[in-house]
Amino acid sequence: MLYKIELTDFFTSAFSVDCMIFGYEEGQLKVLLIERGVEPFNHYWAIPGDLVYPNEDLPDAASRILLELTGLADVPMHQSKSFGAPNRHPQGRVITISYFALIRISDFEIKASSWAEKAMWVAVNDVPQLAFDHNLILESTYEILKQKLNADPICFDLLPEKFTLMELQQLYEYAFNTTLDKANFRKKLKSIPLIQLNESQQNVKHRPAKLFKYDASAYSSEKHDSFQFNL
Amino acid sequence: MLYKIELTDFFTSAFSVDCMIFGYEEGQLKVLLIERGVEPFNHYWAIPGDLVYPNEDLPDAASRILLELTGLADVPMHQSKSFGAPNRHPQGRVITISYFALIRISDFEIKASSWAEKAMWVAVNDVPQLAFDHNLILESTYEILKQKLNADPICFDLLPEKFTLMELQQLYEYAFNTTLDKANFRKKLKSIPLIQLNESQQNVKHRPAKLFKYDASAYSSEKHDSFQFNL
DNA sequence: ATTACTTATTGTAATTCGTACAATATTTGT
DNA sequence: ACAAATATTGTACGAATTACAATAAGTAAT
Numbered sequence A, B: 001m002l003y004k005i006e007l008t009d010f011f012t013s014a015f016s017v018d019c020m021i022f023g024y025e026e027g028q029l030k031v032l033l034i035e036r037g038v039e040p041f042n043h044y045w046a047i048p049g050d051l052v053y054p055n056e057d058l059p060d061a062a063s064r065i066l067l068e069l070t071g072l073a074d075v076p077m078h079q080s081k082s083f084g085a086p087n088r089h090p091q092g093r094v095i096t097i098s099y100f101a102l103i104r105i106s107d108f109e110i111k112a113s114s115w116a117e118k119a120m121w122v123a124v125n126d127v128p129q130l131a132f133d134h135n136l137i138l139e140s141t142y143e144i145l146k147q148k149l150n151a152d153p154i155c156f157d158l159l160p161e162k163f164t165l166m167e168l169q170q171l172y173e174y175a176f177n178t179t180l181d182k183a184n185f186r187k188k189l190k191s192i193p194l195i196q197l198n199e200s201q202q203n204v205k206h207r208p209a210k211l212f213k214y215d216a217s218a219y220s221s222e223k224h225d226s227f228q229f230n231l
Numbered sequence C: 001a002t003t004a005c006t007t008a009t010t011g012t013a014a015t016t017c018g019t020a021c022a023a024t025a026t027t028t029g030t
Numbered sequence D: 001a002c003a004a005a006t007a008t009t010g011t012a013c014g015a016a017t018t019a020c021a022a023t024a025a026g027t028a029a030t
Helices: A058-070 A134-151 A165-176 A182-189 A216-220 B058-070 B134-151 B165-175 B182-189 B216-220
Strands: A014-025 A028-036 A049-051 A078-083 A094-102 A116-123 A194-200 A210-214 B014-025 B028-036 B049-051 B078-083 B094-102 B116-123 B194-200 B210-214
Touching (some): A049 A058, A049 A094, A058 A094, A078 A134, A078 B078, A094 A134, A094 B094, A134 A165, B014 B134, B028 B058, B049 B094, B058 B116, B094 B134, B134 B165
Parallel strands (some): B014 B094
Antiparallel strands (some): B028 B116, B194 B210
């Protein structure tokens, strides 16, 4: 640098959090978007997010902002990545820390408020051009989600509490854009604690499938070596 | 909030990057630390890191700061996690984005400069109390490193260019604190493009092992399905 | 040169896991 | 009762994993 920078020159930035909320509905993975009602990017669709208060912790900010913009409360979020290109925000230097969560769409009611004009679930494969660098954030966070889907049994956060094995399989087929063998998929599930209920699918024109529940407490009481050494 | 916050109230924060540089030497995984020569936390050991210039991109800042403090240049870094507790920095609100890299210790010369009094390689299992929340950052980044070691062939960034299979095995045994069967370890390596050289270990009091090289270009020209579906 | 010693490297057998199908079972609707 | 549709289970084969054992190839002392 050619001139001396004072410490106070550094304290001229802001940061935001962006909350990518994933849900699964009608056989599609969807993400919750809002329509902005303020400048910049007025009337653009965007990932719900806003500036963090100067004294607010990041997870608290994520919860507050998600609630203010979309009405969603009590959604446990995970940190994703941070984005800090100098010109990503037209009003100044703003770094954003992105968070994500998986929820059951039917368990929540979304309601746009504050400066969000609308809130809507959009299929991840059908997302329009978004405000700021939000398309980049979305792509990047979707990759992280897929990694997690592969490593941890978080798929059950997306499905209804009672689900058929076929629904579970279709979620994976959709997320990874692949097809899986029914019989072999079920063999893989042997390692997961699923409880078969005495209930069946309703209103189908053929043999109904049994409904299952995921036994989260049984899973967490097992040991799960993360070490697999795949190279 | 009980009072109105102006937009300018948000632009009162700063952010930093912290660079966790991992190396492997004498059978130990080590991390590069500096001794601070400034307040706050004067004379504490710390992860090399500093405030980002208001117009600087994050990866550029990481490279600049690592060079200024430790003399390391041309080290490709990956983003780790971000830390933003409101009181993590005593002089104001500072969010830090942590980066990490793996290097061959012998390929670089470290030289403390700027406000770094010293720079030193420290075994990850022998790290003292650090400045700020750097112990937390270190633990968290070490976990991410282990994940990556398991998923990608990045172990070769830590080893010398020519290595024995036993050295490779010991790196994994050390990183994951486990023991592995020699014969079975080698079978796993069948899926990795290794080139056996016409050279052997030197100066050992027993049968010397053959030296190998990793063929990075062969690996990158192969297909590597990330989808494994472990649940 | 011969031999003991130490570690490198390869081999084997039993078992489990992954994969591609095929077969059977159970419900709906005619 | 029977066809239609999907659920669920089974089988067979090869690949991968695991726990050992056996062999090979150097060093160092006799």
